[in-house]
Amino acid sequence: MEVVIVPDAKAAGELIAEAMAQLLRRKPDALLGVATGSTPLPIYEALAAQVDAGAVDASKARIAQLDEYVGLPTGHPESYRATVLRQVVDPLGLSEAAFMGPDGSAADVQAACEAYDSALVEAGGVDLQLLGIGTDGHIGFNEPCSSLASRTRIKTLTEQTIADNARFFDGDLSQVPRHVITQGIGTILEARHLVLLATGEGKADAVAATVEGPVASVVPASALQLHPHATVVVDEAAASKLKLADYFRHTYANKPEWQGL
Numbered sequence: 001m002e003v004v005i006v007p008d009a010k011a012a013g014e015l016i017a018e019a020m021a022q023l024l025r026r027k028p029d030a031l032l033g034v035a036t037g038s039t040p041l042p043i044y045e046a047l048a049a050q051v052d053a054g055a056v057d058a059s060k061a062r063i064a065q066l067d068e069y070v071g072l073p074t075g076h077p078e079s080y081r082a083t084v085l086r087q088v089v090d091p092l093g094l095s096e097a098a099f100m101g102p103d104g105s106a107a108d109v110q111a112a113c114e115a116y117d118s119a120l121v122e123a124g125g126v127d128l129q130l131l132g133i134g135t136d137g138h139i140g141f142n143e144p145c146s147s148l149a150s151r152t153r154i155k156t157l158t159e160q161t162i163a164d165n166a167r168f169f170d171g172d173l174s175q176v177p178r179h180v181i182t183q184g185i186g187t188i189l190e191a192r193h194l195v196l197l198a199t200g201e202g203k204a205d206a207v208a209a210t211v212e213g214p215v216a217s218v219v220p221a222s223a224l225q226l227h228p229h230a231t232v233v234v235d236e237a238a239a240s241k242l243k244l245a246d247y248f249r250h251t252y253a254n255k256p257e258w259q260g261l
C-alpha cells in the first residue's frame, strides 16, 4: 500500500478531496464510498469547497455508505444515513436519490445486508472507498477478528468502539447501539481504490499495525495490504509509530506527479 504522510488533517482533507475530484472529472457518475466519524470531515469540506468554486462537477456523483447502526429510529440524527445526508449529500448539492446505504431499521436485517451487497455490485461497484480506522484497527465496523472474506452483515460493537462513539450520543454509553450493519472486509476490498485516513496520536498504534504488521484479522485494516490500490493518508501524529516513515516520505516526495493518489 502507499502511505502518504501530511502535516495535518486539513492537508489530508485537501489531498483526498483532490483525488476524488480527479476521479469525478474522469468519471462524473463515480460511486464514492463514504465513511462516517470525525476523521473524514475535512475531506467533505474540501470537496464541497471545490464544488462551490466550480472546480469540479459532482452533480452526477453517487454516494454509498459503509455501515449503519441497527435499531435507531428512522431519521435519528446520529443514524449514518442522516449523517451522510447532512455531511456529504447535501453539501455536494446531491439529492437523496444519489445515496445508497444499508437499511438499519429493516425487520429482516440479514436480508437487508444481502440486498446491500447486491446493490453495490449492480451499481457497478465502488470506485473510491474512504475509510477511517478505529483505535482497535477496525474498518467500517469490522471489529477485530472479523473474517477477511466477510460480506455485509450484522456485527456487535466492541466495548472500545461503544466508548469511542459515545461522544455522538451525549457521552451516554447506554444510548450507543450495540449492533451495526457493516460492509464486510471482502466487500470493502472490491472497491477499485481504497483510501484510509487516520489523524491524531490516538490512531498511531492502529496505523503501525495496519501498515507494518502482518495481515491478520485481529487488525482488520491490515487487509488493505491485500488490495492492489490502497492509499493510507496519515498526519504526523498518526504516523508517529511508523518505523518506515522516512521511507514513505521519500517515496511520496519522488512520486511522478501524473500518478496522483
Ligand code: PGA
Residues within 6 Å of the ligand: 036, 037, 038, 039, 040, 131, 132, 133, 134, 135, 138, 139, 140
Ligand atoms: P473516527 O472514527 O474518525 O471518529 O475516529 C473512525 C472509525 O471508527 O472508523
